[in-house]
Amino acid sequence: MSFVRFTTGELRAVGRSVRRSVTERGPERETAVQSLKAAAAAVLAWALAGWWWHAPFALLAPWTALFLVQDTVYRSLVSALQQFAVVVLGTLLAALAGVVTGDTLAALALALPATVLLGSYARFGAQGVYAPTAALFVIAYGTYGPMDIVHRLLETALGATVGLSVNALVLPPVHDRRVRRLRHQLAAESARLLTDAADRLAEGEAADEPDDWDDRARWLGDVLTDLRAARRWSDESLRLNPLRRLRHRTDREPAHSPPPAVADTAWYDITDRLLALMRSLMDIETHPKALPPDALDPLLAFLRGAALAVGPHDQGPHDGEPAGLDAARRAHRELVERLASPGALDTEEASLRSASGHLLAALERACPDSAVSR
Secondary structure (H helix, E strand, O other), X not given: OHHHHHHXXXXXXXXXXXXXXXXXXXXXXXXXXXXXXXXXHHXXXXXXXXXXXXXOOOOHHHHHHHHOOOOOHHHHHHHXXXXXXXXXXXXXXXXXXXXXXXXXXXXXXXXXXXXXXHHOOHHHHHHHHHHHHHHHHHHHHOXXXXXXXXXXXXXXXXXXXXXXXXXXXXXXXXXOHHHHHHHHHHHHHHHHHHHHXXXXXXXXXXXXXXXXXXXXXXXXXXXXXHHHHHHHHHHHHHOOOOOHHHHOOOOOOOOOXXXXXXXXXXXXXXXXXHHXXXXXXXXXXXXXXXOXXXXXXXHHHHHHHHHHHHOOOOOOOOOOOOOOHHHHHHHHHHHHHHHHOOOOOOOOXXXXXXXXXXXXXXXXXXXXXXXXXO
16 A cells, blocks of 8 residues: 555655646756757757767767756856767777777777776766767677777767757757745744744743754745755856856846845845844843843844834845845844843843843844845
8 A cells, every 4th residue: 555655645746746847937847848958959969960960979969968967057068068078088998998809808898997987086076977879889799990989989979969959949949947945034034033042032931942043044045055065057058158147037027036145145144143132032031020121122123023024025126125124123122222221130140240241242133234135
């Protein structure tokens, strides 16, 4: 029964992916498009090499084209250069081994260790595996003449040209959707964290176990790390992309175009400040008396104003400051006055001084004194 459930679950997941690839834009559709492009490139390369050219080793053209429809145009070009260099070296080594030994088994024993070692060279990347593969093709065919070698290299070059051209000219891939999703996630989760903290503190009861605000704030740093990687992937997808102006939405369509990379800079400070703020708020939640009673309202107002300021704004770029920023500033000033006023802190209680001091310092760091770009 477990096998049946597993099979049924897998089939349902595949069905959902197929349905999404047809009905909506997303990674499923991008995967389907790239797969169809790779298949089309292989068919076209075979038609040129086998049907039109009647090349003696026509298989090499579609074989090369199939694997060069990469996730970005830039990666296709780099892979094409790497693979061609690897195939040239593997072919020459195999031909030399065949001429020297005159025997298939001996040629394999001589050529394969060298080509496998060559394929591990880091500069060749994932294409290094084709060095021993090319050697196997050469030795298996058993022809090592100069014209045979030339034909193999020309067919490989033809396949590389077809694969690169198809990837660059037919719906060239642009990967900016993940950037948009992570930017929205950063803003939404930051706002949710601040709002949850305000709601919890407004209850006014000590928590038996502090909420996971610290973990959630640290997780925002992980999202920011993912955003950096997504930015690099997005930038690579635009390099050498001849049709990027058609595939990549313009800045006048904010719902589809991610903010510029310079807008990420503010989030490095915001995530650090949120982490420091949440650690201080966890102390306050555990020991409510550590906060002066008249400081609670401005603290809650600050947290909710900051949540509005950092939260997502799907309507696009703001002409002025983000909503809530001015309210957060006013509340922060009032909170500082409450915490710094004479008698607000009981010098007899070290824990109160420590908690309030940490809270004040965290609020000063966390207060968004400048507009947050999104």
